[in-house]
Amino acid sequence: MAAAPAGHAERTSLLTGPGPVAHADVAAELTRALGRAIAYRGVTPDGHGEGMIEAGLPEQVAGLQRAQLFWLLARGRRRLALR
Numbered sequence: 001m002a003a004a005p006a007g008h009a010e011r012t013s014l015l016t017g018p019g020p021v022a023h024a025d026v027a028a029e030l031t032r033a034l035g036r037a038i039a040y041r042g043v044t045p046d047g048h049g050e051g052m053i054e055a056g057l058p059e060q061v062a063g064l065q066r067a068q069l070f071w072l073l074a075r076g077r078r079r080l081a082l083r
Helices: 023-034 046-056 064-074
Strands: none
Touching: 023 064
């Protein structure tokens, strides 16, 4: 995607890899690659929902399922059972 971004414009992609990666792991890898400290500051599911509402998203979008999805992804879950 980074090499040919035009082919991915207006599309949504789920980025995956060989294994789960938590946000703290991404921050640690960026710290190593950039040579400066990168910190991950966790956000609670409630805080994430509140932030979406403050940004102007409808409350329905910021509901429990969105916060729950954020919670799972923040802990490196790759597969989600969506109902």
